[in-house]
Amino acid sequence: MTWRLRVDREACIGSGMCAGAVPEAFDLDADGKSRPVREEINPDQDVLDAAVSCPVEAIAVLGRDGEEIPWD
Amino acid sequence: MTQDSPISFPLPDPPTLYHPAPLLSELREHRPVAQVAFPDGKLAWLVTRHADVRTVLIDSRFSRALATGEDMPQMGLGSLANESLIAKDPPEHTRLRRLVARAFTARRVEELRPRVATVVSDLIAGLRKQPQPANLVEHFSLPLPVQVICDLLGVPATDRDRFHGWSDAAMGNWERDQDVMAGAFISLGGYFMELIEAKRAAPADDLMSALIAARDDDDRLSEEELITMGIGLLIGGHETTANQINMFLLTLLEHPEQLEWLKANPGRLDVAVEELMRFTQLGSSTASLIRVTTEPVELSGVTIPAGQAVMPAIGAANRDPGVFTDPDRLDLGRAENPHIGFGAGVHHCLGAQLARMELQEALRGLLTELPDLRVAVPDSELRFKPTMIVRSVEELPVVWS
Ligand code: HEM
Ligand code: SF4
Numbered sequence: 001m002t003w004r005l006r007v008d009r010e011a012c013i014g015s016g017m018c019a020g021a022v023p024e025a026f027d028l029d030a031d032g033k034s035r036p037v038r039e040e041i042n043p044d045q046d047v048l049d050a051a052v053s054c055p056v057e058a059i060a061v062l063g064r065d066g067e068e069i070p071w072d
Numbered sequence: 073m074t075q076d077s078p079i080s081f082p083l084p085d086p087p088t089l090y091h092p093a094p095l096l097s098e099l100r101e102h103r104p105v106a107q108v109a110f111p112d113g114k115l116a117w118l119v120t121r122h123a124d125v126r127t128v129l130i131d132s133r134f135s136r137a138l139a140t141g142e143d144m145p146q147m148g149l150g151s152l153a154n155e156s157l158i159a160k161d162p163p164e165h166t167r168l169r170r171l172v173a174r175a176f177t178a179r180r181v182e183e184l185r186p187r188v189a190t191v192v193s194d195l196i197a198g199l200r201k202q203p204q205p206a207n208l209v210e211h212f213s214l215p216l217p218v219q220v221i222c223d224l225l226g227v228p229a230t231d232r233d234r235f236h237g238w239s240d241a242a243m244g245n246w247e248r249d250q251d252v253m254a255g256a257f258i259s260l261g262g263y264f265m266e267l268i269e270a271k272r273a274a275p276a277d278d279l280m281s282a283l284i285a286a287r288d289d290d291d292r293l294s295e296e297e298l299i300t301m302g303i304g305l306l307i308g309g310h311e312t313t314a315n316q317i318n319m320f321l322l323t324l325l326e327h328p329e330q331l332e333w334l335k336a337n338p339g340r341l342d343v344a345v346e347e348l349m350r351f352t353q354l355g356s357s358t359a360s361l362i363r364v365t366t367e368p369v370e371l372s373g374v375t376i377p378a379g380q381a382v383m384p385a386i387g388a389a390n391r392d393p394g395v396f397t398d399p400d401r402l403d404l405g406r407a408e409n410p411h412i413g414f415g416a417g418v419h420h421c422l423g424a425q426l427a428r429m430e431l432q433e434a435l436r437g438l439l440t441e442l443p444d445l446r447v448a449v450p451d452s453e454l455r456f457k458p459t460m461i462v463r464s465v466e467e468l469p470v471v472w473s
Pocket of ligand 1: 310418
């Protein structure tokens with residue numbers, strides 16, 4: 001099973017929290033905004049934790065059918 | 073400037089409240105990664121460019137946990153620096169931060185806005201009853217963030233007098249006795265133990281009750297972490313927010329044409345607060361908390377060896393001409409503004425969205441209800457508490473008509 005990772009670039013304020021916590025999964029571009037390193041990832045608790053901690057809830061972690069993966 | 077001799081730190085105080093020390097700008101241009109020496113002889117690297125400061129704050133090769141070691145230069149924050157979120161690296165940091173993050177998202181903070189606007193109006197009504205000049209710090213800038221965080225945590229505001237002295241002492245400063253800081257921290261811990269027991273008996277719809285449930289039901293944090301988290305949240309945002317309110321007012325009065333623009337464009341308050349965040353120097357030395365390299369890292373051509381202390385100068389980075397056009401000019405309508413006044417990376421200010429909203433509502437209230445508010449004394453007569461991290465004015469006498 002793989003997850004899909006999305007960052008809403010309109011919402012992202014470039015806090016760098018996600019990229020600081022999980023650099024394997026998130027990368028900051030020249031504007032300082034986040035983007036997923038790869039859109040398809042293996043299930044990873046650290047990525048979920050980063051999504052929970054995003055101050056503007058810009059990170060979506062989705063299952064195969066587009067359903068949101070529960071945070072807990 | 074010679075390239076190799078360390079510069080004494082703290083740097084001399086800047087000649088004005090409104091700009092970083094000239095030496096910092098010089099360093100940013102000519103020696104962006106400079107070695108500095110503390111009074112006790114300990115060395116650190118002072119980093120001043122925007123891109124480098126962001127790297128220090130975001131890149132996991134810079135550790136906060138290692139910076140709490142005995143052999144590292146210590147500054148500000150006192151005991152809090154060793155126990156709380158700000159002292160931990162991932163994955164420990166991640167586990168604790170996610171427990172509180174949901175309470176501070178932009179969405180949750182918006183729900184609090186009407187309540188904060190009411191607190192602002194009530195405080196201004198109280199301020200108006202004071203004889204003039206009145207002390208803005210005592211009647212507005214400090215009670216606002218205290219009231220807001222107490223509401224959020226579920227701390228009775230009537231307990232404020234009990235913890236205020238401790239919180240002042242626990243934050244510490246450069247000269248302050250370590251024992252005094254430790255004692256204050258212990259008193260705050262005792263206060264929180266009582267509060268936690270009371271909430272265990274009668275949980276309410278507040279953040280402390282939610283944290284207690286995370287501890288008792290799911291064992292997601294230890295009792296000690298629970299207490300430290302409470303203390304950190306309670307006192308972490310007081311001085312910073314109060315200081316910003318005071319400095320924002322002083323800065324606006326220093327730039328009358330910008331102040332008029334803001335009064336004429338109240339819809340731009342959000343953008344104006346971002347510019348004031350960029351412009352305001354949070355502390356006189358403008359350096360944020362120390363990080364320690366976990367391996368050699370190259371910044372602006374300088375290789376910092378592993379295990380060395382690094383100080384990100386946020387205040388200098390926010391004036392980097394490579395990022396901000398005309399950086400030393402206050403431009404409240406500034407469009408492109410990637411300032412790092414709330415830090416960056418995993419320690420990006422937990423209270424950033426809350427503080428933004430409080431600052432917007434504070435300015436909105438002051439500008440509309442007391443439009444001719446003025447400071448009654450010249451800047452040279454303002455006295456500041458001698459803290460390393462946050463420069464807080466002890467008293468701000470104001471008048472209005
Ligand atoms: C305008 C007011 C404020 C300013 C300028 C400010 C600034 C900052 C900065 C620069 C940092 C990062 C420090 C570093 O990485 O070395 C930080 C962290 C933090 N701030 Fe704020 N802050 C403000 C208000 C608040 C408020 C209201 C709270 C209340 C919850 C708060 C709670 C925190 C916490 C808990 C951290 C540590 C986060 C972590 O380590 O994960 N701050 N703040
Ligand atoms: S944590 Fe959220 S706001 Fe911060 S960089 Fe990542 S996506 Fe953007």
